[in-house]
Structure formats: structure tokens, C-alpha cells
């Protein structure tokens with residue numbers, strides 16, 4: 001180790017909080033290759049003529065801004081509520097801020113510098129449990145604080161966008177494939193899991209010249225390989241090419257980490273920072289958009305003239321020449337539309353907001369992946385990431401390794417994921433009983449047009465037995481489902497429901513744009529969703545009780561072996577549900593007849609020049625984590641807009 005590296009290591013000032021407590025420090029990661037500030041202020045931004053004003057400098061917003069501003073004749077302004085933090089090691093270092101979207105960690109998540117820190121309303125089916133909803137509030141948005149898992153869904157999930165939601169063949173697995181590739185600079189995995197082959201087809205699925213670095217873990221703890229072998233031993237095969245149109249079964253997952261630097265690769269550094277010098281691109285940070293301004297209807301709908309934003313308590317207006325692009329995320333874009341008078345007229349009128357366009361579907365159709373967690377105590381000599389917490393020597397060695405070679409424990413992200421068809425884990429009579437209960441429940445429901453087609457599609461998908469219905473993951477650290485005792489090793493094993501039937505909403509109940517909207521995901525209100533998580537959790541226990549992982553464990557801590565019957569599991573699950581942080585669907589892309597909010601060009605129906613490009617447009621949950629899909633959608637959105645204007 002050089003003296004400079006050692007000095008930097010010792011003088012670095014950022015504490016890693018609860019994740020890495022024992023003497024852990026990180027060095028700033030600014031390498032001087034881009035300006036350290038965004039170089040604009042509220043007043044001069046307001047005076048600039050922009051062709052496009054992008055609301056939200058997060059995942060989708062920065063992709064869109066980057067692509068449109070490639071043409072120097074097109075001027076793009078981005079307004080972002082959070083700070084610009086280009087050299088922040090908490091964002092950059094994979095283990096620093098967020099494993100498993102754990103809102104208790106208090107470094108990135110639960111920290112107002114990075115996180116909007118939303119909360120759901122008390123959940124009726126969870127005995128009033130309130131769900132923490134972290135959302136990125138920083139340049140890069142949620143891509144700056146997420147867990148970096150990089151997955152592509154099975155073809156059926158994207159093909160539904162074409163067939164079920166009537167968006168045309170451009171919105172299908174095949175139509176999206178070039179955009180997935182355009183995003184990525186993919187590096188092939190060095191390590192292989194048990195049962196995993198080097199599959200040349202895997203490389204064919206990926207791009208090699210895109211802005212986001214996509215790679216695989218080069219460091220594993222003692223947990224991952226035995227976990228995969230244990231899954232194999234109970235009939236879950238390894239999938240060597242989960243990105244080839246069938247995501248099911250256990251796989252080494254990719255992640256958005258640059259293998260050369262060991263840093264998170266996200267919309268902030270991969271897209272925005274590389275474009276920051278363009279004179280035709282301006283990003284105003286720490287500015288909260290409060291409203292879109294409209295003039296009277298033109299031939300193709302009501303025309304947006306610009307947006308209002310608040311900085312330091314003062315409201316500014318910026319005009320737009322062509323379009324307003326909403327990219328504030330699935331929980332904030334509906335709020336901005338509603339504050340602007342576009343939404344359910346009853347909600348708006350009750351708050352005294354003038355109705356520009358009565359649009360009751362805005363903010364409805366909220367869907368997410370609910371998750372339950374089990375904690376296991378691991379034997380003392382087995383390596384997990386917890387060693388970083390309690391062993392100063394190990395922690396120091398790993399920092400040095402990370403700082404000098406971008407490798408080791410601090411470069412770790414979750415490596416094992418396994419979406420499983422339900423039929424793989426429940427016998428046929430259990431499945432049949434569950435399914436007939438489901439159809440009985442749905443028969444009693446009043447369903448909207450979009451729900452009707454969603455439920456028909458979901459029923460056929462689950463019956464096919466070919467689609468992942470819940471996902472197994474193992475995280476080699478504790479303190480997630482229960483508090484880990486210091487000096488001990490744990491693992492957290494997880495069941496995520498991938499295609500729930502529950503539908504919630506997000507709406508305003510205040511005219512103040514800084515007040516969080518009301519978020520109700522309505523988790524587990526449909527009994528089927530609870531049954532899936534019960535079976536998923538039982539399967540997780542079975543998995544962890546299988547060799548060779550079982551031999552590394554001292555036992556289950558949470559919920560503990562006291563929980564045995566289906567009823568006991570059901571009671572546990574209702575105390576343990578969290579979000580996997582994939583809210584979507586609140587401005588769904590679907591035909592107008594189905595109650596869609598945006599059309600296949602992502603334009604809001606009835607508005608002449610407002611598009612939505614964020615997670616809200618995904619019409620139904622897909623069977624994987626959603627970031628790579630959002631990047632691909634935003635790439636496609638940029639192409640659609642470029643072709644509209646001949647750019």
C-alpha cells in the first residue's frame with residue numbers, strides 16, 4: 001500500500017454508520033474528471049429557453065436528458081429536488097449504504113440527505129403496520145441509493161405491455177431488447193455458481209458500449225455457494241442465462257457496479273456526469289417542482305407552458321418550448337400532476353385545486369413487490385459481511401483492498417437470486433386450492449378495466465407454471481429482520497412476491513408540494529398474496545435447512561422454529577412485510593379504453609406536450625427488480641421524442 005493511499009484511508013472522514021461501525025472510514029471518490037457543481041442557479045435557470053424541461057434528475061430523467069442533449073441544438077433543463085453529490089463514498093461504495101433496501105441502516109436509507117423517507121398509511125391487512133418507503137432524493141434518484149441488483153424479466157412480462165395493455169409491438173421483449181443493450185457496458189462473470197455453465201448466449205443478451213457498467217461479484221462470503229448448492233439439492237436448478245427471456249430459477253445476479261473502480265454505476269455518474277459540460281444541458285439541484293403551468297387547449301390537447309419550482313422558499317417559473325417530461329418517480333409524478341390540476345376531480349376540488357383535466361386513473365394502480373425476511377445465526381468461523389462490523393482488523397484490511405484494487409468485501413452486492421414458479425414449491429392440490437380461493441376472491445371484487453386484463457393475464461401466467469412467482473435471495477449479514485448481537489454472524493434469507501394481485505394508490509391530501517403524498521400499497525389485502533408469502537417463507541426455511549448451507553448455520557432466529565403451522569406463518573408474515581422498493585404503475589402505459597394514463601408515446605392522454613418516463617408507466621409488476629427496465633424505457637422514450645421532432 002502506498003503512503004498516499006494509507007494517508008487518504010486514515011484521514012477519510014465519512015462514517016459508515018451501522019453497516020460498518022468498527023473504525024470504518026471511506027475516502028471521497030471525486031477524481032476531478034468532471035465539474036464538482038452543476039453550475040446553474042434558480043434565477044438563471046428560470047431565464048433559460050429550454051426545449052424540454054425534465055422534472056426529476058433521477059434514473060429515468062437523467063437518461064432522457066443525456067440522450068436529448070446529445071444534439072447540441074436541443075436545450076434540456078433538469079430540475080432535481082436533491083443535492084448533487086458526485087464524490088460521495090456512501091453512494092459509490094457498494095456495501096456502504098444499502099444491502100437489501102434495509103431502511104434501518106440509516107446511512108443512505110433513512111437519511112434525509114439522500115432519501116425522501118416516505119411512509120405508507122397503516123396497512124389494513126398488516127394490523128396497522130406502516131411500511132417505510134425509501135426513494136432517492138439526490139442527483140441520480142433511486143439509482144443512487146438502490147441495492148444495484150441488475151435483472152431482466154422474462155419475455156412474457158414485457159410482451160404483456162404489447163398484447164395485454166395494447167401498446168404495440170415496440171413495447172415487447174423484442175422491441176425493448178436494443179434499449180437494454182444500449183444502456184449496458186457488460187463484463188462477463190469471473191466466478192461461477194454450482195451448476196452454472198459459461199453460456200455464450202449470456203453475452204449475446206448484453207451491450208458492451210453503454211453508460212452503465214454491469215458486472216458480477218468478484219468477492220463472495222462463505223454463504224453464497226452453499227446456498228446455491230442447497231437450492232440445487234431441493235430441486236431448484238441453476239439458471240446460467242437468466243437474462244435470455246426466462247428469469248426463473250437460481251442465478252448469479254448481475255449488478256450495476258464498475259468492476260474497474262468498484263464504484264456504483266448509476267444515472268448520476270454514468271449519464272449526467274459524462275454530459276455535464278454540454279452547454280445545452282442544465283441541471284438545477286435542490287429545487288422542488290410544485291406545478292406544471294397550462295394554457296388553453298390546443299388541437300392535440302391542453303398545452304403545458306412550463307413549470308414552477310421552489311428554491312429557498314421562493315417560487316420560480318421556467319417556460320418550455322416543446323415538452324415537460326415527468327420523471328419524478330412513481331410516487332411523486334402523480335403528486336405533481338394532481339397539484340397541477342390533472343387528476344381525480346373530487347380529490348382536487350376537495351383541496352381547492354382548479355381542475356384542468358379530470359383524470360381519475362392518475363395515482364391509481366400502485367403495485368409493488370412485498371417481501372418477508374427470515375434471519376439465521378451463522379456459526380462463528382463462517383465468513384459473512386457481519387465480520388466488517390465487529391472485527392476492526394478485517395474491516396481495515398478490506399478497506400485497503402477496496403481502495404487499492406476495487407475488490408473484497410466492500411465491493412459486495414447481493415449475488416444470489418432465484419425467481420421460482422409457485423408449482424415448484426407447493427404440491428398440486430395446494431396450488432389448486434389456492435387458485436380456487438383466488439378466483440372466488442376476485443369474483444367478489446369490483447374491478448376496473450385495467451384490473452380485469454391484469455388479473456386474466458396473471459391467472460394464465462401463474463397457471464402456466466413457467467413464470468417466477470416468488471424470489472429467493474440470501475444476504476450474508478444480519479440485523480435486517482431482527483437485531484444482530486455484536487460479534488456474531490448472521491444471514492438474512494428472503495421471499496419476495498413478484499406478481500401480487502393487490503392494487504393500491506398514491507394521492508395528494510395537501511396542496512403543499514413538500515408534504516409527502518398518501519401512499520397505500522394495500523399489501524396482502526387479497527388473501528392469495530398472503531398465501532404466496534407464507535409458502536415463500538416456508539420454502540426459505542426449507543432451503544436453509546438443506547445441506548450444505550444448513551451445516552453452516554446455528555439456527556433460525558426470526559421468526560424461530562416456534563412458528564410452524566400455516567396460521568402461525570400467516571401471523572408472522574403480516575408483521576414482517578416490507579417493500580422491495582419497486583413501486584410502479586401509478587401512471588400506467590395502456591390504451592385509453594383500459595384506463596391507461598399515458599399512450600405508447602408516453603404522452604399523458606389529454607395533454608398536448610407532457611410525457612411520463614419513470615417507473616409509474618410500467619403497467620404491471622414484472623418478475624424482477626426494475627432498474628434495468630427503467631433505464632431501457634427511458635432510452636426508448638428519448639428515441640420516441642427524437643423521432644417526433646426529427647432530432
Ligand SMILES: Cc1cc2nc3c(=O)[nH]c(=O)nc-3n(C[C@H](O)[C@H](O)[C@H](O)COP(=O)(O)OP(=O)(O)OC[C@H]3O[C@@H](n4cnc5c(N)ncnc54)[C@H](O)[C@@H]3O)c2cc1C
Nearest residue numbers: 056058059060081141142146147148149289615625626627
Ligand atoms: C432502497 C432501494 C433499493 C432498490 N434496489 C433495487 C435493486 O437492487 N435493483 C433494481 O433493479 N431496482 C432497485 N430499486 C428500484 C429502482 O432503483 C427504482 O425503481 C428506480 O431507480 C426508479 O427510477 P425512477 O426514474 O422512476 O425514479 P427515481 O430514480 O427515484 O427518480 C425520481 C427523481 O425525481 C426527484 N423528484 C421527485 N419529486 C420531485 C420534485 N417535486 N421536484 C424535483 N425533483 C423531484 C427525486 O428526488 C428523484 O431524484 C431500489 C429502489 C430503492 C429506493
